[in-house]
Amino acid sequence: RYFFGGGGTTPLSQSKSTSSSSSVGLYSLEGLHQPSDFIQLSKQAMHQCDTLRSYLYSITTANSDNGDIIHPVEILHSLDDISNIVCSVIDAAELCRSTHASSAWRNAASESFRILSDYISQLNSDVSLYSALQIVVKSKDTLTSEEWRMASSLKAEFERDGIHLPQDQRQHVRMLSNNVVSLETLFMENVTKGDCGTKNVTLKKDDVTQIIPLHYLPPTSPDEGSTISISTDESTILNTLLRHSHDPKLRKDVYMEYNKSIASNLDVLHALITARHELSTELGFTCYAHRFLQDKMVGGDSKQVNIFLQNLLKRGDEMYRREMEMILRVKKQVEGASGSDYNVVEAWDVPFYTNLIKSHQALQQQQQHGGGNGMHLSDLQFNLEKLVQKGMTKLVENLFGIHMVEVEMSPYERWDIEHAGTDDESNHGGKNGDGVRKFEFHHDEEGPLGTMYLDLHPRRGKYVHAAHFTIRCGCKPRPQFSSENKKKQHQLPIVALVCNLASRSDDINTGGAILSHGEVETLLHEFGHALHSLLSRTSFQHLSGTRAPIDFVETPSHFMEHFAWEPQFLRLIAPSSMLLDEGILSTLVSTRYAFRGIDVRTQILYALFDQALFGTFYPHGQQQQQQNPSLFHSTQFFALLHQQHNVPYAEGTHWHTRFGHLVTYGAGYYGYLYSQVFALDIWKTRFAVATSDVVAGDDDKHDDVMSRREGTRLWKDMLIHGGGKDPNVMLRDVLGRAPNVDTFFDRA
Numbered sequence: 001r002y003f004f005g006g007g008g009t010t011p012l013s014q015s016k017s018t019s020s021s022s023s024v025g026l027y028s029l030e031g032l033h034q035p036s037d038f039i040q041l042s043k044q045a046m047h048q049c050d051t052l053r054s055y056l057y058s059i060t061t062a063n064s065d066n067g068d069i070i071h072p073v074e075i076l077h078s079l080d081d082i083s084n085i086v087c088s089v090i091d092a093a094e095l096c097r098s099t100h101a102s103s104a105w106r107n108a109a110s111e112s113f114r115i116l117s118d119y120i121s122q123l124n125s126d127v128s129l130y131s132a133l134q135i136v137v138k139s140k141d142t143l144t145s146e147e148w149r150m151a152s153s154l155k156a157e158f159e160r161d162g163i164h165l166p167q168d169q170r171q172h173v174r175m176l177s178n179n180v181v182s183l184e185t186l187f188m189e190n191v192t193k194g195d196c197g198t199k200n201v202t203l204k205k206d207d208v209t210q211i212i213p214l215h216y217l218p219p220t221s222p223d224e225g226s227t228i229s230i231s232t233d234e235s236t237i238l239n240t241l242l243r244h245s246h247d248p249k250l251r252k253d254v255y256m257e258y259n260k261s262i263a264s265n266l267d268v269l270h271a272l273i274t275a276r277h278e279l280s281t282e283l284g285f286t287c288y289a290h291r292f293l294q295d296k297m298v299g300g301d302s303k304q305v306n307i308f309l310q311n312l313l314k315r316g317d318e319m320y321r322r323e324m325e326m327i328l329r330v331k332k333q334v335e336g337a338s339g340s341d342y343n344v345v346e347a348w349d350v351p352f353y354t355n356l357i358k359s360h361q362a363l364q365q366q367q368q369h370g371g372g373n374g375m376h377l378s379d380l381q382f383n384l385e386k387l388v389q390k391g392m393t394k395l396v397e398n399l400f401g402i403h404m405v406e407v408e409m410s411p412y413e414r415w416d417i418e419h420a421g422t423d424d425e426s427n428h429g430g431k432n433g434d435g436v437r438k439f440e441f442h443h444d445e446e447g448p449l450g451t452m453y454l455d456l457h458p459r460r461g462k463y464v465h466a467a468h469f470t471i472r473c474g475c476k477p478r479p480q481f482s483s484e485n486k487k488k489q490h491q492l493p494i495v496a497l498v499c500n501l502a503s504r505s506d507d508i509n510t511g512g513a514i515l516s517h518g519e520v521e522t523l524l525h526e527f528g529h530a531l532h533s534l535l536s537r538t539s540f541q542h543l544s545g546t547r548a549p550i551d552f553v554e555t556p557s558h559f560m561e562h563f564a565w566e567p568q569f570l571r572l573i574a575p576s577s578m579l580l581d582e583g584i585l586s587t588l589v590s591t592r593y594a595f596r597g598i599d600v601r602t603q604i605l606y607a608l609f610d611q612a613l614f615g616t617f618y619p620h621g622q623q624q625q626q627q628n629p630s631l632f633h634s635t636q637f638f639a640l641l642h643q644q645h646n647v648p649y650a651e652g653t654h655w656h657t658r659f660g661h662l663v664t665y666g667a668g669y670y671g672y673l674y675s676q677v678f679a680l681d682i683w684k685t686r687f688a689v690a691t692s693d694v695v696a697g698d699d700d701k702h703d704d705v706m707s708r709r710e711g712t713r714l715w716k717d718m719l720i721h722g723g724g725k726d727p728n729v730m731l732r733d734v735l736g737r738a739p740n741v742d743t744f745f746d747r748a
C-alpha cells in the first residue's frame, strides 16, 4: 500500500485530558472501546472517504466545465484528508494486531487491516482521484515547495501501478503486479519457514556441547550416539557455533550447510527478478530499480547509488585489508601450518576470528586502563529507569528544550492487559508494573508536540522485534478555504515504541529492568524514529515525520544511536558501580569500530548485489541492459561479486536465499548505508565534541554533545520538515555543505 499507506487520523480525535473518561479508548483514541469497534471504525472511515471522493469527483468535473472553481491546494488537502482518515484506523490496527495482549483485539484489528488494505487498493486505482490530482499538478507554479512535494509524491505513487495508462494496459499491469506480490510473499514465507527441518548438519556431539550445553539444544535434534544432527533452521545455534568453535572443520560443515539451505528460494528469486522487470518496463521504466528509486533521494538515478557505493568501497579499502591481514595472522598462530587453507581467510573463519580478536582486544584495553574494580565488558548493564528518566528525558530537554513527561493512563487506552478497563490484569505485573507507559512532549514556545507510548517487555502474541509504530501522524491546521474547514487544530502525533527487553521491571533482584548495551542502542535508535514523528510540523499528514524517502529515513535513528557510545551520555544512565570504573567506559567505546572495515564491506557487497539484481548496473560502473533477466544466475553473480571485492566466499553457497531485504527493500538496500553516512557526518560535524570545533570552525565551538544550539539546528533544519522537504537540501542546511563519505572511516 503506498498512496494512502502508513499513518494518520480524523474520525478518531485525541482525548483532551488523561483522566479515565469513558470516551477515551485504546491508544487514547475515541470510539475504540471493544474489538468490534475496529470494524465499525473501518466502515465509518470508508464512508467518510467515499463522501470526499464524490465531492472531489463533482468539483473536478465542474472545474473542467467552468474553469477555476476550486483552489488546487484545497484538492491537495482533500486528498490528504482521505489518506488521513484511512491511516488513522489502519495504523492503529497495525499496532493492535502486532502487540495487543488479547487475541480478540488482535483478530479484530487484523480484519480491519485486511478490509482497509483492500480499500486502499481501490483508492490507488481511482481514476477520478488521479484526475483531481492532475488539476493540482498543472498549477505547479502557484504551489509552495511543500505542496509541490506532496503533489509530485502522490503522482509518483499513483503512477507506480499504471493509473495513467489506457484501460487494457492497466489490466495487464495489475496482473503483473499481482504476480510480483505473490512471489514476494512466497520468498518471505520460505525465509520464515526455512527448510521445515528437512536439512541437518551432523556434528560430533562433544564438539557441540563444548560450546552449547546439551539442554540448550532443541529437543528435536536426533541424538545418534557420538554425533548430533542440528536443523539448518536453527539460525541462532548455528551462528553461535560459527562464532565460538575453535574447530575449523566443524565451522566449515556448519557454514556450508547453513548457506546452502532454503535452495527453493533460488527459483523464486529468479522469477521475481523477471516479474519485477516486466512490470517496470510495462510502466515505462528501464528497470525495477528505476521505478523504485524515482521518488528517493537519488531521484531515480541508480548511477548515483553506484557512485556512492564505489566511493565508500575506496574509502574503506585500506581498513578492510588491514583487518583481513590481522585475521590471517591470528589464524596462522591459532591453527598452525597444519590446515590446507592455511594461507587464506575462509568464509567460515570470519565470524570466529573477528569474535576472538575482539574479546582479546577488550581484555587488553581493560588491563591498560587498570580495570578498576575488575569489571568486564560482559558485566556491563544499564538501568531502564535511568535511561528513560535521565537519558531520554535529559536528551530532549538539552537538545531541543522539550519536556518529556510521564502521564497516567486510563485503563481503556492500554493494550498490555487482556481485558482493558476490567479488573483482570493477569497479563502484566500490576498497574505500574511491566506494562505500557505514556509520555507527553511539550515545548514552551511550540506548545504540545504529541504522545509517545513505551511498550518494552515481551508478551504472548506480541511482535518480537524492536519497532516504532505511528498510531497517528501529526500535521498543521489546514489553511482557510471557502468550504468547511476540516482540520482547525494542529493534529498531534501519537507513536508507540515497541521492544522486547529480556529483563523485567518487577525483577526484585536487579531493582528494575536492566539493559545490555545493545538494548540501549536499539532503544535509542527507535527513539530517533519517534522523535522524527513527534518533532515534525508538516502541512500534510502524508509527509509527516518518518514518511520520508527510505534512503533518508534512517538518518535520525542512526544519529540517536551515537549517544549510546558517548561517555557523557553513558554516565547519565550507568549504574553507580560502573561510574567508579572509568576504564570500562573507554573500553566499551573503543570496541565500537572493531572490524568496521569488514562490516561495511559486507553491507556494500549486499547493496551492490541488490542494485544489480533489480537494476541495469553491474559493478565497476559498466552499464549493461539486462536483455533477459531470467538468464541471470544469482548464485554465480553473488560469487563473482565476492571475488571482485576480495571477500571470502565458499563455492556453491547462496546466503542470499535468506536475504529478506531483497523483497522488502528491492533496489533500496543501499539506503541503510546512505542514512548511516549522513548520521555520522552530522554527528561528527555538529555534535561530537572532539571534532565539531575542528570541522565547523572557530565560531561553532562547543563542548557539549547535547548542545542546544546544534539540537535546535537539527530540529529546525531537518526534523521539523518530516518528508515535506528534499532531504538533500535539509542535509545541506544542517551540515553547511553537501554530505560526504570523507570521514566515514575515521575514528573520532
Ligand SMILES: [Zn+2]
Pocket: 525, 529, 554, 557
Ligand atoms: Zn530504523
